[in-house]
Amino acid sequence: MILPRDFYARRDTRAVARALLGKVLVHLDGGVRRAARIVETEAYHGPRDQASHARFGPTRRAAVMFGPPGVAYVYLIYGLSHCMNVVTGEEGHPAAVLLRAGEPLEGCLHSTRGPGNLCRALAIRRETENGLDLTGPPLFLEDAPRPREPIVAAPRVNVGYAGEWAGKPWRFLLGGNPWVSRPAPR
DNA sequence: GGCTAGATGTGA
């Protein structure tokens, strides 16, 4: 079953970030199915979250975060890597969940450990996938059984500029899963 | 384990 828009429309981005763990990200890339099981996510919680791209308002880059839920927000980071988020919350409320790592299932072109690597493995790029609706092909998430692994919360990665928001434990991962980008601290 | 170069885009 493809996850429906209601799945993403929940107001609490952190709940969506947790619920995404274990789900399967699928990209039908010109007929080739590329898929990975999500093992690590990060919540970007709203306009006041100083770690979020939405903190500057609906700029050209972050505009899709302000749109309807269940849409892909893909951006370029450091001039070389692409990162994929899913937009959450009701339309007008800018929030998203960054997909940070997966476990390779089908057709992966590369390692799926780390947000940039995950996009590279599934052939997801800003130019072609940003703004795509995730409730149907070619890019979507499929439901899956609840993960066996425990869900662990940890501070988000590389958001040290965000002041009091930097320490919020809004990174979620499947404890002990070998595909996580980095283990939870202490 | 740690450090850093790498190249674009973005926002101040």
Add this chain to the structure above:
DNA sequence: CACATCTAGCCT
């Protein structure tokens, strides 16, 4: 014009 929701590669 500083720096980014990173990564690979090289160092110890």
